[in-house]
Structure formats: structure tokens, C-alpha cells
Amino acid sequence: MKNTFIKNTACLVLLLSFLFSCKDLSQLNVNPNGVQPETVNPNLILPTVLTETGKTFLNLGYQDMSGVVQHTQKDAFFSGHNDYDWGGDQSWTGYYDLLRNNDLLYQRAVTLNMEFQQGVALVMKSMIFGMITDLWGDAPYTNALKGEQGSADYIAPKFDDQATIYAGILADLDKASVLLSKPKTAYSSIVENADMYYAGDPAKWQKLANSLKLRYLMRISAKQPDVAKAGIEKIVANPAQYPIIDDASADATMAFAGNNAGDSWPANTVFDISGSNYRRIKMCSTLLKPMQATKDPRLAIWAKKVEIPLSVDASLPAGTDKIINGVRYLSPDKVGTTQIDTDPNYVGLPPSVSQLPSGYNFNPTPGQTSVNPHVSYLNEIYTQAKGPLLKARLMSAAEVRFILAEASSKGWAAGDAKTQYEAGVKASLTAWGLSSSYTTFIAQKGVAYDGTLAQIIGQKWIASWTNATEAWFDYRRTGLPALSAGYAAKRKALPLRFYYMRDELNLNKANAGTAIDKLEVTANSQSDGKNSAWSKPWLVQGTGKPW
Numbered sequence: 001m002k003n004t005f006i007k008n009t010a011c012l013v014l015l016l017s018f019l020f021s022c023k024d025l026s027q028l029n030v031n032p033n034g035v036q037p038e039t040v041n042p043n044l045i046l047p048t049v050l051t052e053t054g055k056t057f058l059n060l061g062y063q064d065m066s067g068v069v070q071h072t073q074k075d076a077f078f079s080g081h082n083d084y085d086w087g088g089d090q091s092w093t094g095y096y097d098l099l100r101n102n103d104l105l106y107q108r109a110v111t112l113n114m115e116f117q118q119g120v121a122l123v124m125k126s127m128i129f130g131m132i133t134d135l136w137g138d139a140p141y142t143n144a145l146k147g148e149q150g151s152a153d154y155i156a157p158k159f160d161d162q163a164t165i166y167a168g169i170l171a172d173l174d175k176a177s178v179l180l181s182k183p184k185t186a187y188s189s190i191v192e193n194a195d196m197y198y199a200g201d202p203a204k205w206q207k208l209a210n211s212l213k214l215r216y217l218m219r220i221s222a223k224q225p226d227v228a229k230a231g232i233e234k235i236v237a238n239p240a241q242y243p244i245i246d247d248a249s250a251d252a253t254m255a256f257a258g259n260n261a262g263d264s265w266p267a268n269t270v271f272d273i274s275g276s277n278y279r280r281i282k283m284c285s286t287l288l289k290p291m292q293a294t295k296d297p298r299l300a301i302w303a304k305k306v307e308i309p310l311s312v313d314a315s316l317p318a319g320t321d322k323i324i325n326g327v328r329y330l331s332p333d334k335v336g337t338t339q340i341d342t343d344p345n346y347v348g349l350p351p352s353v354s355q356l357p358s359g360y361n362f363n364p365t366p367g368q369t370s371v372n373p374h375v376s377y378l379n380e381i382y383t384q385a386k387g388p389l390l391k392a393r394l395m396s397a398a399e400v401r402f403i404l405a406e407a408s409s410k411g412w413a414a415g416d417a418k419t420q421y422e423a424g425v426k427a428s429l430t431a432w433g434l435s436s437s438y439t440t441f442i443a444q445k446g447v448a449y450d451g452t453l454a455q456i457i458g459q460k461w462i463a464s465w466t467n468a469t470e471a472w473f474d475y476r477r478t479g480l481p482a483l484s485a486g487y488a489a490k491r492k493a494l495p496l497r498f499y500y501m502r503d504e505l506n507l508n509k510a511n512a513g514t515a516i517d518k519l520e521v522t523a524n525s526q527s528d529g530k531n532s533a534w535s536k537p538w539l540v541q542g543t544g545k546p547w
Contacts, residue, residue: 037104042117043191045105049124050196051263053098054254057131058392058466059266066468068494069461069475070286070483072378073349075363076370077280082352083489086533090498095132096144099125103145116187116202119179120195123209126169126176127394130216133165134473135498137537138515141165156508159515162538166220170231173213177242180206196254197394203243208252210235211245211400215470218403221410222477222543233413236404245397246423248430252395258386270385278383279370285341285348286483288376291462292346294444297429297437299346301389302465304380307373309344310361328362328374338362340374347375352486389432393467397427402460409453418449421456428463454480477539479546491524493547495533496540505531 035044066072067081079085106121108114132139141164143157160168180202184190190200198204214232221228235242245251257263264270267277283303291299308323312330320331327344340361341347353360361374381387401424407414414420425447426438441447449455457480464471475483476496485492504512516531520541524534540546 037108040104040108042105042109042112042114042121043189043194045101045108046117046120046191046194047196049098049102049105049121050254052101053124053128054196054392054394055266056094056098057127057394057469058254060131061464061467061469062266065472066466067284067351069464069468069471070284070351071465071468071471072281072287073284073351073354074280074370075282075349075354075360075372075375076276078354082354082486084485084495084533085490086495086499088499088528088531088533089501090135091501091503092132092136092139092498093501093503095128096140098128099145102128112189114187114189115179115182116190116200116205119176119202119209120205122172122176122179123205123212126172126209126212126216129165130169130212130219131469133162134219134469134539136500137497137539138162138518139165140511141168156511158511161518163220163223166216169216170213173209173216176209177206177213180209181241197252204245204250204252207243207245207250208395210242211252211395213242214244214400214403215395218406219473219477219539222545223539229407229410229412232404232407236407236414245395245400248397248427251393251397251431253391253393255388255391256386258384264385265382265387265390267382268385269383275383276370279377281378281382282372283346283348283376283378285350286481287462288346288348290446290458292343294441294446296462297434297441298432298462298465300379301381301432301434302379303346304377305345306343306347306376309347310340310342310374312340312342349375350486351484352489355488393431396431396463396467398424398431398463399460399470400424401427402456402463405456406453409451409456417451417456421449421459424456424463425459428459453478454482457481476546477543491526491534493524493534496546497533497535497537499528499533500531 064081067074068084074081102121102124106118106125109117109121129141138159138161140157141160143154146154146157182202184200184202187202192200194200214235217228217231235244256265258270261271267281269275269278272278288299288303308326308328310328310330312332312335314332316329316331318331318333320329321334322329338359339350339353347361349360359365361372363372363374365371381389384390401420404414405417405420405424408417408420422442425442426435429435429438429441447459457474457478460474461471461481475481475494483494485494500512500516518538519530520536521530521532522534522536525532526534528534
């Protein structure tokens with residue numbers, strides 16, 4: 001009986017423990033060491049939003065988009081970079097992850113009446129949604145970020161058309177500009193260390209908001225010229241109300257801490273000890289040639305001179321192939337049909353040349369390894385984990401000035417085109433520590449203003465180094481610079497957008513299908529059908545651009 005009593009008592013204790021544990025389950029599920037979304041301070045979310053967005057934008061503009069607009073090329077594992085062979089499955093999940101964090105930042109800032117954080121969150125929302133629609137076309141916008149509400153309309157959200165998304169972006173930037181218009185002392189909740197772009201300076205954030213508005217007004221200028229013209233002229237006519245990034249000191253940039261692979265410049269050799277990611281990236285001849293022709297001082301900052309120049313000399317005996325004083329001398333018979341560039345300083349890879357059977361400029365192992373002493377690597381500053389010039393560059397005074405130069409060239413009241421163009425060139429040089437070179441450089445033939453849109457966009461294309469995504473969008477809108485697909489590219493034209501990913505096609509089939517149906521098939525879409533990188537989204541339909 002004693003044993004039975006003990007067993008019954010034990011069962012009763014376990015039962016009571018179970019009942020009480022169920023009663024308190026919701027409390028036990030709260031992490032006592034964590035911060036709950038309902039109570040989190042916006043300043044704890046802000047660093048994640050800013051740093052992850054900065055890295056995302058840089059990785060895009062420094063990698064495959066740099067290959068598309070022919071700033072760089074790769075000579076190993078190159079198909080996505082050089083040939084636009086993207087596989088049809090680019091994912092926007094990371095962008096919506098950023099937006100979810102940013103939405104929490106905004107909602108908490110509204111609850112706590114933190115106007116600075118509200119304004120910053122609206123700027124970041126505009127920038128990220130802008131990138132999504134720029135890259136893919138129609139996308140979830142109005143019903144996005146609402147999945148926790150449980151409705152089918154939010155779990156599988158509709159795709160808003162591009163016109164709606166751009167209109168929403170412009171409206172949010174207007175709202176942000178107002179929220180950020182007060183002096184810094186009027187905001188009691190700013191934590192400078194939480195702001196990796198501007199150290200809590202609302203004046204610079206307001207400039208970014210209005211400058212982004214210029215970017216997106218110009219983006220829609222071919223489809224909605226009246227809206228773009230009126231919007232740009234309103235900003236230019238009211239500088240006190242709509243200040244913009246007008247000099248390089250207000251550029252929207254993010255430096256790197258350099259403590260580990262996650263917070264360092266991408267493709268550095270400090271944490272990638274093998275250095276293979278750095279070595280794969282070479283300068284593209286399409287960018288090098290105009291920079292060499294104008295003695296562009298930025299070239300020495302961005303590119304490394306060839307280690308061993310080539311020299312072809314018809315006076316040499318047949319069969320000559322030898323290195324003398326650091327120069328490789330070749331007789332014509334040794335060159336044969338191999339494509340070479342004998343510039344003694346800088347040599348770039350032509351676009352999409354890597355997989356040709358004969359190695360360009362005598363690549364020792366064409367298409368296999370990244371070691372080629374006869375072409376220009378990126379400068380050695382890009383081997384470092386951090387540095388004064390190693391920044392994610394999200395928006396610059398140079399871009400703003402070139403936008404205004406283009407607007408003026410269209411006859412819009414945006415200032416004098418020549419003055420704006422020259423200010424754009426100067427701002428880019430200043431951003432790279434080369435302001436003292438401006439007077440000489442601007443006088444160079446090919447740089448001195450000639451009144452053409454091709455020159456404005458050409459200099460803007462150069463100035464977008466490491467932010468090549470913007471150059472791609474300008475090319476798509478204007479057809480400038482007049483870029484041609486390379487020798488072995490997947491299509492004989494540059495792509496226009498990203499493919500909608502398979503998960504979206506499977507899990508949100510009806511809405512994705514509606515968006516795909518609105519894309520315009522082109523001759524270059526080929527077997528991809530409508531969901532092709534060469535199909536035209538609304539933004540360029542009917543414009544005749546870029547091809």
C-alpha cells in the first residue's frame with residue numbers, strides 16, 4: 001500500500017504540474033533574454049536595415065550588374081557576370097526580408113512618435129521597393145508585408161503594376177522629406193551610432209529623400225514625361241523645401257568595419273585567403289578605352305596596371321616568345337589569330353570573351369583559372385577588408401547632377417545643362433579624392449561638354465562604378481552608352497530585367513501569371529517566353545529602348 005500511495009502521489013504531482021504548465025505556457029514561450037517586436041526600440045532595428053541594404057545593393061552593383069554594363073568581366077566562373085546566363089531564378093526573398101525588418105522599424109517609430117526613424121524607414125522602403133520593381137517589373141506592393149494578417153490576399157499577394165509602385169515610392173519620399181525637415185535638435189530619439197549612412201543627420205537624410213525622388217522621376221520620364229517634368233522642376237525651383245545631394249559630402253555611402261567576412265568589402269583577400277574571388281574580376285575593355293582616351297584620373301584608383309605587357313614586333317625572328325625586363329616580346333607568328341591588346345599600362349577583357357577557345361591576351365588557361373598577367377585586375381585597394389574608398393555607394397551628388405543635366409537637355413527647367421554636367425564630373429572626382437584633377441580633366445577632348453545626351457549618360461555610366469545597377473537602368477531607358485553583347489553572351493542583346501523566381505510561380509501562381517502576361521515578348525526572349533530577362537516590362541514598353 002505504501003508503494004501504491006507513493007505512485008499515486010507522484011502521478012498527482014505530474015498531473016498538477018502539467019495543468020499549471022499549460023496554463024502558463026504563453027509566458028514560458030517568451031524569451032527572457034530577447035527583445036520582442038512589440039516592445040523593440042527602433043534604434044535597435046535601424047543598423048540591421050541599413051547595413052544589410054547597403055551590402056545587398058553593393059553586391060548587385062559590384063558583381064553581375066557590373067558585368068552587364070561592362071565595367072568589369074570575369075575570366076573564371078563567369079557565365080552570370082559576362083554572359084547574363086542567370087538560370088531564370090533570381091530571388092527577391094532577400095529584398096522582402098529587408099522590407100519586413102524595415103516595416104517593423106517604421107511601425108515601432110510611429111507608435112513611439114519617433115519622426116526621424118519614420119522618415120528614414122520611408123526612405124529605405126522607397127529604395128528597396130524601387131529596386132524590386134526596377135529589377136523584376138510588377139511586384140507585390142500594396143498587399144505585401146501583411147502575411148501575418150492571415151488573409152489569402154496577403155499570403156499570396158497581388159502584383160501591383162509598375163506605375164502604381166513608382167507613384168507610391170514618390171509619395172513616400174514626399175512624406176519622408178517632411179518628417180526629416182526639422183533641425184537635429186528637434187528629434188530626441190536619434191542614436192548616431194545606429195545610423196551607418198549619416199550618423200543621425202536628418203538634413204542629409206532629407207537630401208537623400210529628395211534625390212531619390214529625382215532618380216525615380218527620371219526613371220519614369222519616358223512613360224510619364226509630364227509627371228517627371230513637373231516633379232523635377234518643382235524640386236529645383238524650391239531648394240529650401242526640397243534640398244538635394246548637391247556635393248559629394250552628402251553622398252549616401254556605407255563604410256565597412258572590416259572585422260569579419262560579413263562586415264567587410266566583398267571579394268577581399270583578407271578573409272578570402274585564396275584570393276580567388278578577387279582575381280576573377282578584371283577590368284572590361286569597354287570601360288577602359290574611353291577612360292584611357294581622356295586620361296581619366298579615376299582609372300589609376302580603380303584598376304591595376306598589367307603585370308606583364310605584351311609587345312608584338314615584326315622584326316623579331318619567327319618563334320620569338322620571351323620576357324625581357326618585364327615585357328613579353330612576341331613575333332607575329334606566335335600571335336596568330338589570338339586577340340591581344342598591347343597597351344603597356346591597362347588592358348581590359350572584352351565583354352563575354354572568357355569562354356573562347358583561344359585565351360584573350362594569352363590567358364595561360366582560358367576559361368579555367370583567373371590568373372592572367374597580361375590583363376588588368378582591379379586595383380589592390382579592393383583586396384582590403386575596409387578602407388576610405390571602400391564604401392557601398394547608394395546615391396551620389398554625381399548621379400543627382402547628371403540627372404539634372406539630362407533634365408535640362410530635355411528643355412525642362414532644371415538649371416543649365418553644362419553647369420550641371422560639369423558639377424557631376426567634379427562630384428565624382430571629389431568622391432574618389434581627385435578634386436584637384438578636375439580643371440585639367442574637364443578640359444580633355446571627350447570630357448568637355450558637347451551638349452549631347454550621350455556624353456551626359458556616358459560620364460554618368462563611368463561615375464556609377466561599383467553602383468552599376470543604376471547604369472543598367474539608364475541603359476535600358478536611353479540605350480546609352482551604346483553597349484553591345486559580347487562574343488559568347490546568351491543573347492545578342494543586353495538583358496532588361498530579372499526572371500520571376502520559380503517559388504513565386506508555384507506558390508502565387510495566379511498573381512505571378514497575371515504579371516507575366518503583361519510583359520512584352522521581344523525577338524530576344526526566344527524560348528524563355530514572356531518570363532524572360534529580354535522581355536520588356538511596362539517601364540520600357542513602347543519606348544523603342546534600348547533596342
